[in-house]
Structures are given as structure tokens and as C-alpha cells.
Amino acid sequence: MDSDLFHVSTLKEHYNLKDSKWYEILTLCKNGMSEQFKLDSGSDLNVISLYTLKKLGYSINDLTPSNVRAQSFCGNYLTILGSIEMLWSYKGCNYLIKFVISKNDCQSVLSKDTCESLKLIKRVYCLNIDNYSDLFHGVGKLPRKYKIILKDNVCPSVCPVRKIPLGIRDKLKSELEKMENMEIIRKVSHPTPWVNAIVLPAKKDGSVRVCLDPRPLNLAIRRAHYPLPTLTEIATKLHGAKYFSKLDARSGFWMVQLDDESADLCTFGTPFGRYQFLRLPYGISCASEVFHAKIR
Template identity: 35%
Template sequence: SAMIPLVNKNNETKLLEFIVVNVECPPILGLQASIDLNLITYHINMVSDSEPLINKYTDAIKHEFKDLFDGKLGSIPGTVSITLDSNAKPVAQPARRIPFGLVDDVKAELARMVTDGVIEPITKPTKWVHNIVIVRRKNNKIRLCFDPRQLNKYIIRARFQLPTFDEVKSRLKDAKFFVVLDASNGFWMFNLDEASSELLTFITPFGRFAFKRMAFEVASAPEEFCRIFCQMFENVEVNSGVLSYFDPKSHIVLSVDSSSQGLGAVILQNNKPIVYSSRALTKSEQAYCSIEREMLGIVNGCIKLRQFLIGRRVEVHTDHRPLETLFKRPLNKVPPRLQRMMLAVQGFDLHVVYKPGKELFIAHALSRAFVDEPVEKEFYTLNEEVICQVNALIENLPIADRILDRIKNETCKDTELIELKKYITAG
């Protein structure tokens, strides 16, 4: 053996031992020599156990809001009412038999619901009496499902329009913190008034019970739940991926493009995409000339993304320069084939601007990677077209408002024009 100095890649000199053997074999580099020559290196991350930051405050939060962490059923202040149609016919159903193997479980569940204040035993006569359906859960526990099918027929629902995802998403601008809230037994948080409680009476072999809280199966329950919770959180800012969030106060750009087989559109704010839209062209639309397809792209983008565009000044970017000039002409100077399309966007405040195709890369990609699904209906209806046509004519007529009002009044008196209006609107 011999000790020979070698220089590694870090220009460090290492004295390494070489052993010579009288055997034909490939040279072998040992582990220590490999380490000394920096051919093998250790990469060690020193990690120390530490609790997440949130855990530092867990005990303090639980102590301050201990009434929220006691595991008991929550209760929303106030009461909820169930309103019935005046033609409602009360139905009293007999009790259904319960299999012997479920009797103890049903008794235990009824007792739990009474303890939690969800239901209460009732002895006085009631006009409505419903049944229950027993469902076995995956955890082997049972759920008592209320069966108010007869009652639901007569419930007058307080119609409440739920916000769409796009409407909620538009409020997410500049958000930094997000939270997911899950209401456990959410409907049971709403207290019923006495009259409504009697409507939700159900019968079992162990007696009758009335719901003190809203039952899951009642037809009006989902809307009441969403209405109240939306009111509770309406002032909470829930807002910020690849897609940005819509800012109703910021400048809007609608970028559109068409290919031989599809249409694409995207709304941009500060050069960031907000929402996309694409679809395939029908067989007849594929036969359109270039300017018609590009015009159809604008119409499709406006109609599909109407929620974001109506009531706002919208800058439309297209790579077809003739459309920029076309939108500056009076409607009666537009080629007939395009007039009908332009009627469909009369309700939008559009400013069409030509942009080179290389700048419309998102809309360009969407028009070629379109959603391949059929068009369910015409992108606008005849009624909408007539309204747009009338509004366009009124806006371009060189007539004073006083004379226009007189024309309207006289039209309503003319029998022939009344008949003509009937044929136009009703067919």
C-alpha cells in the first residue's frame, strides 16, 4: 500500500491510501476516498419539531369561545315559519311498523333528539301527522328521516336566488385569508314557531313527536337556510390561481377569436384572465365567411359572459380589422347577414379594437381547444331581437321625445297597428 496526495474539485489536498493487489480486477474507489474527493456528499437538513403557529392560539380561542366548542347543537336567534297554501288538505298517517332489530336504536335516537332540543313529545291533537323512514348509516348508526311528502305539496316557498360561483368569485379580489365553514346539522339550528312545529308532527310506535327545529326534508328548508346564512355573511369579504377574481370597478376587456371549427372568448382585467368561454361551431356556422365567424365570436362571448358585461363599457379585442370599422357604422349600413348578429349585442356597450392575432393568444387557443358540445339553442331569441331592433330604431330616429310619445299613443289607438303588433309578438 502507499499514501498518495490527491487534489479534489474544491482544490483541497487529501492524502489517500492506495492498495495494490496481485489480481486482475477493475480498480475500486473506496467510500472514504470518495468522500474525501467530494464525489459523495452529505446533505442534511436540520429539522426541529415545532407546533404550527395556529396551535399556539388554540387553547386561548377555545377558552374565549368555549360555548362554541362544547359539542352542543347551535341555535340561530329568531324563529322560522312554514307557510301553507290556503287549499292545503291535512293528512294524518298511521305509524309504520319498526323491525325488532331496530327498536332499541330508534328509541335511543329519539331520546338523543329530544335531549338536543330538536324534537319534543306531543299529546294534543294535530291535523298533520307524518311518518319517518329509518336509514342505517355507514358507521352503523341510524338516521330518522322525516317524510313530509304530503305537506311539501302545499308549502309556499320563499323563493331565494342562490348566488352563482361566478358571482361569489367576483368578490374575492385582494383576499389573503380563506376559511371553509361546515354547518353540522345546519337545518336544526333554526327554531320553528309553534304553528310550524305542529305541522311537522310525526308518529312512531312510541308516541307522536313534533320538530322544534327545521327538518331537513321540508321543501322550504334549503332556501331558508341559504337566505339566512347569506344575510349573516353578506358583509364578510370572501375573496384571490391562474384565474384572477373579477373586480366590478376595473376596466373590462373581452378578447375573442374564431377558428374554422370553434369560438373562444376570455374576459381580462389588468391582462389577467377572469373567466373563459369556448364552444364548437355548428355545421352551418362552419360555412360562414371569415367576417361572419369573427362577428359570431363577439356575439357568443357577449351572450355567454353577459353577467360580467352588461351595464359596463367593454373593450372588445379582435384580430379581424374590418369589425373595428363595422361597429362604427349605423345599423342600417351593415350588411344584412351581419345585422342580425349585431342586433344580439345592442344591449351591450362595446368598443371594438383591432389587435394582432399574436396578442390574442388566450382566445386563439380557446377557439382551437374548444368545448365540443352542441349548441342547445339560438344564441338569442326572436323576442330579444325585436326589442333590440326597436331600441336601435328609436335611438337613431331624428324625432323629439314629445313627438315620439305622441306616435306611441296614436299607435295604441290604431286597430291595424294593434293587430300588427299582435302578429309580431305572438305570431
């Protein structure tokens, strides 16, 4: 059987009194011993070390074999010896909690699910954005338009308009109108040397997504090869940070504006005429590099 992979944010930390709100003490019902746990909302597992297990009056013979694999935020793996269920007391209530036992010396950790069960943390499902509603409407624009550079002596490609099944033609037309109103695309009538094909994957809500199929164009693009950050580099920069926010760069590539020549390169054909992207479309080979270079 393949082992399951879970994530644990905390491998080893020194307790800091200033951070005491992210620690909690639980009492073991078996013998009344107490243990201090880190409240780790980024952890999928409850973890204690072999040293702590023995300190609490258990031995390695009390463990149940486990095929769990645990990986830290930085990608390091813990050596898991097995699992055990323990009965703990907190604020007058008893809780049966399952832990995995790490051979590594690590801070005792309570997972996000356990923290929620013990009401140690709670989720915030919504925020009032009325005061900044303009920041949450439409698609933003990053400064400076981007120019797609082509290799020398490249022959333009004109792809014929692909046949669209009648069952999704109305959905395509609706999505084109929506994107046109958002100023993501515009309809064109002037001649363009490049005309790309499109693909229409279905969205969860039943509508379609208009995606460029720029394979001939990608072969002609001269990329900047901007280095993308690795997870290890990002984790290093977070050292010492206390507050974190999770933001979704929704339609991030569309925040990058294209100049007129680049828009001509991103022209595509449909049964309803030709359109061109005014923003950086998904599928362009340089899109990830360009976007990261602008937001970094």
C-alpha cells in the first residue's frame, strides 16, 4: 500500500514567552502529566517525539505501525516510528487524540483539525470589504505594458477556426462577451499575421474557459528566462515572520497588459469573428516568468 503524505509546519522550535498564545498545555489522563503543544494550523498531523513519548510514560512497544509520511514546510521528512492514541484533558473535557511519533527531536504539535476540535482556533469565513470594495472588483492592471519578443526570421502562423459543437456555442459567445466587457479581449477586423486556435475546457459551473492554443507562437517567442523562486528560497525569507496572509492572485496573468503589437500576436479565431487578448493569456510560454518578474 502506498504511504500517505502529510505536512507539518513545525519541526523544532524553542518556546518563546511572547508567542505563548500559540501554545497550550494539555494534561494526560493516564498519569496526570502535562505537555505543552504548539498550535500548528499548517499541520495535518498531531506529532510528538520519541523522547516525549517516553517522558509521558509510554514505550515504543505501545505504538501501532503506521505508513504515514510527514514532510515539513521546507521539504524535510520526519522519521515516523508509529502512531498511538492518548486520552487528554483540557478545560474539564477529555479528548482521545491520535499522534504520530517522530524519531526526530521536535516540538509537540497539535494539528489544525485537533485545534478546531478543542476550540483552540477558529476559522474566519468572511471579511468586511465594503471599505475597500474597489480593490475586489474586476481584474487589476500591473504597471507598464509587456511586449512579446519574437525570434528572428520567424514565419507567422494562421490556424483555421476550429469547429465548435453546437451545444457549447452559446456558452462560448457568452464568455467572449464577458471577457470583452472586462477588457481582457477585443474584437478585431484588421489583418493580423498571426491567428491562434483556442481550446474550451469546461468550468465547474458549466460554463467554458477560453484558452489560447499558441503552440506555433510559443516556438517563435524569445523568452527572458526569468528565474522562478523555489519553495526553499521563499521559506528562508519567511524566517522570523509572525503574521501570514494567504492571497489568491486570481486571473493573475490577466493583470499584465499587452502592447498593440503583442495583442496582434495573440489574435484567435472563433465562429463569431476574430478577437485578440489585451492581457497576457494563459498558455504563452513566457507568461509565468513575466508575471513573477512584475510582482516580485
